Amino acid sequence: MAVGSIKSIRTKIRSVNNIKKITRAMEMVSAAKLRKVQERLMAVRPYASRISDFLTGLAGKVKNLDFPLFKTREQVKRIGIVFMMGEKGLCGSFNSNMLRFWNEFGKTHPQPKDVTAIGKKAADAVRKMGLTAADAYVNLKTDVSFGDIQSWTNKLMASFLEGKVDEVWVLYTEYVNAVTFRPRAVKFLPVQTEIKDKDEGGSGDYEFEPEPAKILDRLIPRYVQTAFHRLILESMSSEHAARMNAMHNATDNAKDLVSSLTLIYNKARQASITKELLDIVGGAEALKG
Amino acid sequence: MAREFQFEVVTPERTVFSKAVTSVIMPAHEGYLGVMAGHAPLLALLQPGEIVIRGADGRQEEIAVAGGFADVGPKKCLILADAAETPDQLNVDRARKSLEKAKKALEERKPGHSQEELDAAVARAENRLRFAERRKK
Numbered sequence: 001m002a003v004g005s006i007k008s009i010r011t012k013i014r015s016v017n018n019i020k021k022i023t024r025a026m027e028m029v030s031a032a033k034l035r036k037v038q039e040r041l042m043a044v045r046p047y048a049s050r051i052s053d054f055l056t057g058l059a060g061k062v063k064n065l066d067f068p069l070f071k072t073r074e075q076v077k078r079i080g081i082v083f084m085m086g087e088k089g090l091c092g093s094f095n096s097n098m099l100r101f102w103n104e105f106g107k108t109h110p111q112p113k114d115v116t117a118i119g120k121k122a123a124d125a126v127r128k129m130g131l132t133a134a135d136a137y138v139n140l141k142t143d144v145s146f147g148d149i150q151s152w153t154n155k156l157m158a159s160f161l162e163g164k165v166d167e168v169w170v171l172y173t174e175y176v177n178a179v180t181f182r183p184r185a186v187k188f189l190p191v192q193t194e195i196k197d198k199d200e201g202g203s204g205d206y207e208f209e210p211e212p213a214k215i216l217d218r219l220i221p222r223y224v225q226t227a228f229h230r231l232i233l234e235s236m237s238s239e240h241a242a243r244m245n246a247m248h249n250a251t252d253n254a255k256d257l258v259s260s261l262t263l264i265y266n267k268a269r270q271a272s273i274t275k276e277l278l279d280i281v282g283g284a285e286a287l288k289g
Numbered sequence: 290m291a292r293e294f295q296f297e298v299v300t301p302e303r304t305v306f307s308k309a310v311t312s313v314i315m316p317a318h319e320g321y322l323g324v325m326a327g328h329a330p331l332l333a334l335l336q337p338g339e340i341v342i343r344g345a346d347g348r349q350e351e352i353a354v355a356g357g358f359a360d361v362g363p364k365k366c367l368i369l370a371d372a373a374e375t376p377d378q379l380n381v382d383r384a385r386k387s388l389e390k391a392k393k394a395l396e397e398r399k400p401g402h403s404q405e406e407l408d409a410a411v412a413r414a415e416n417r418l419r420f421a422e423r424r425k426k
Contacts, residue, residue, distance in 0.1 A: 054332070146300075154406075207332070208333070209334065
């Protein structure tokens with residue numbers, strides 16, 4: 001083999017090694033981000049579980065539950081959709097799975113939609129489909145503040161209450177564990193709870209200040225915001241975990257590639273040495289003759 | 290010695306306080322409310338203000354709270370706060386800045402927010418600033 005090809009193999013090995021370094025670094029970064037988001041998920045959990053306890057306890061106290069956020073509308077003419085995707089690519093099938101899921105969802109829910117995009121990829125996808133997102137929130141950080149999430153949720157609630165949309169669905173990626181994620185759709189509004197006038201709930205002898213209905217007025221929006229917060233964090237977890245896996249695989253592939261390239265390189269080098277030796281020996285023989 | 294009970298303050302972002310204490314005073318909807326062990330079960334709305342906590346050793350701690358809900362029971366008291374800060378987490382300059390921001394938003398009638406929300410934001414920011422300034426002295 002020619003000297004030139006030996007050289008080109010060597011360059012290839014070097015560049016694959018560089019790629020390996022980058023993918024490994026990205027894996028580490030995603031792992032760190034995933035940990036951060038997971039910590040936040042853990043921090044939300046006590047609040048979220050208590051607030052839903054509150055809600056079930058209180059709702060049993062109010063005689064005829066008449067909160068517009070709970071009311072299912074008979075005719076669903078227009079639906080609001082929150083479409084959550086990643087901020088960036090290079091995370092395996094995370095974004096493409098969500099996109100496919102979106103198309104399937106569109107088949108079962110043909111109503112006109114108001115879309116709220118969360119994540120840069122979601123905003124891009126919506127634009128590519130020729131739709132205009134009512135709202136798009138991009139450049140989400142791992143420490144996206146609850147205040148931001150509150151104002152997004154308030155907008156969703158407002159458009160539901162004003163009757164612009166009759167249902168709100170959230171399309172997000174459920175985080176099952178570090179290697180399994182599932183695109184999922186949940187009906188977000190009207191609020192789905194199993195409050196079916198059960199009056200036991202342990203809150204039988206509670207006092208209230210002020211009366212339960214007033215507390216509920218404040219509690220329900222907070223409950224909805226918390227639920228939304230959890231969904232966003234879950235989608236983020238999935239994104240980072242997906243990227244971590246994808247980058248881990250890329251690093252492994254790069255390793256394999258380097259070892260097979262090294263083998264070819266060594267073979268080529270050996271062949272050229274042998275060839276040179278043969279040349280020398282051949283030359284010496286010729287001189288002797 | 291007064292009896293102790295478990296007291297917790299949690300926000301959507303973290304658990305701010307979780308300890309056994311002997312008494313707590315909190316800013317309830319209709320005025321400050323004192324809680325000791327054995328209190329009758331109560332659900333209360335909180336308004337922006339400060340929580341004063343006393344431990345068994347007589348030490349006093351304060352937390353600024355931006356409103357929320359309190360679940361009081363005989364052995365346990367839980368506060369679900371919209372936001373809460375201990376004195377070491379607050380900074381006068383930052384509190385002042387956030388008050389200015391909230392006031393400006395109120396003047397400009399920032400779109401997407403109701404009058405109530407903007408008023409509440411100013412009240413929260415004022416409370417935080419008051420708390421931070423007092424602690425500094």
